[in-house]
Amino acid sequence: MNRKRIFSGIRPTGEIHLGNYFGALRNWVDLMHQYDCVYGVVDYHAITTPFEAKTMPQMVFNTMAALIAVGLDAEKCMMMVQSDVPEHTELAWILSCLAPLGQMERMTQFKEKSQQDPENINLGLLAYPALMAADILIYRADVVPVGDDQVQHLELTRDLARKFNNAFGDYFPEPQPLLTPTPRIMGLDGKAKMSKTLNNHISLFEESDVLQQKIMTAVTDENRKRRNDPGNPDICNIFSLHNIYSKNDEVQMIDRECRVAGIGCVDCKKILHGHLETSIAPFRDRYKELHEKPDEVRDIAREGAKRCLPIAQETLQEVKSRLGIGKHQFV
Structure with a gap:
């Protein structure tokens, strides 16, 4: 019996803390035994907010190592780095052409981040949900594990899938949210939930x-x-x-x-x-x-991308065909 497919991603933006583990990663480990899971280190999402180019490779490595360390098994799920599968961003452009500007501007996360850092209101931040939709739809995922703060983005994904299907023929599934009870992990200051930004966290790998x-x-x-x-x-x-x-x-x-x-x-x-x-x-x-044997991490990421690419390429080829583009080779 074919398993339903799941996609979920994590940004490589810093230390993995207890809130990340109980909010997502522990659930990911359980889900890989029940679903066909694709898990991504979503580095394109990470560049929508200020970042250091020099440290980004290490951040990506650390995040992939963290996924393995908490128990994700490359034999039971696919783990990849988003930028290693370029079809994500190509589909994101196509979906952004279907996304109403007003709906994108109403995204709660965009409004919150714009208020927090008004000097960094960029197009990528606005288009973040379209890329998230592409991450999910490029694998034609059936189910997406989400927290309360991501439900609105998943609704947009479902809207875009429906809009594409209505215009170009039924193709994308409308992914269902998988809401699982997760404990709210408070920060060490007792004032807000655990956060790297607020420096009130306990790392999952703390000495x-x-x-x-x-x-x-x-x-x-x-x-x-x-x-x-x-x-x-x-x-x-x-x-x-x-x-x-x-x-x-x-x-x-x-x-x-x-x-x-x-x-x-x-x-x-x-x-x-x-x-x-x-x-x-x-x-x-x-x-x-894993840090002492970095090739193990790199091999898992490479193999994950290798397994993901044919799925993503097949999806993008079908999407382009339905749009009437990409058929003519001039070079």
């Missing part, structure tokens, strides 16, 4: 001493000034991590004891550090191993 330092200095219940003051786990980001990394009976004990000042924040953090270290140590070790 043990750095991990301990970050946890021990993390903000907890700001109303708890002294050890014998009762705390409120409901507003403590350290407790939210206990809900993920600690066993149920331990979570219940910490919840109960915190509320009556039976356990202090220092002891609570020490327990969390132990569980976190146990959890991320295998990822960290594998990540280091």
Whole structure:
């Protein structure tokens, strides 16, 4: 029986942190056993915001290594770098010609990023959702795992697929969203979700001493000034991590004891550090191993692109044929 196909991508913009893992990558590992999965390091998306050309190759490498380190298996899914499959951007141009300008300007992410950095409102940022649509449709994906912040972009993808099908004949599937419950990982400052930009994150490959330092200095219940003051786990980001990394009976004990000042924040953090270290140590070790054997990462990326190219080329050839372009060879 043919499996349904999934596409999902990650931008190579910095360290992979716990929020990335629980928001996407852990789910990717589970999905590769159920679907025909294509996962991309989407470097063209990364250049829509300020970047350093000198560090980009290493960022791409690190992100690909991270995908492998968390458990993605090249025998069970395809992993590639977006710019190694040029059909993505060619289809993006075609889809952008179908995308209404007003709809693109109404994209929430475009408006937010434009407000955050008004000096960097570029055409690529506006056209970002068209490239995202191309990433998905070039593989004729049936399903796309998305978070709440990407649902609007997927709706645009479905709109563009429908618009193409109506104009040029039924071809693209309208990809369905796969919404899976994911924990909201708060940053160490307790003010916003974990983010590289806000520098309130824990790397998935953090060294043990750095991990301990970050946890021990993390903000907890700001109303708890002294050890014998009762705390409120409901507003403590350290407790939210206990809900993920600690066993149920331990979570219940910490919840109960915190509320009556039976356990202090220092002891609570020490327990969390132990569980976190146990959890991320295998990822960290594998990540280091891949950096010591970089050819393994490069071979997986090359092989992934090699497997993706025929699929993408077939799609683009069919799209061009339906548009009536690309038929005449003059060179």
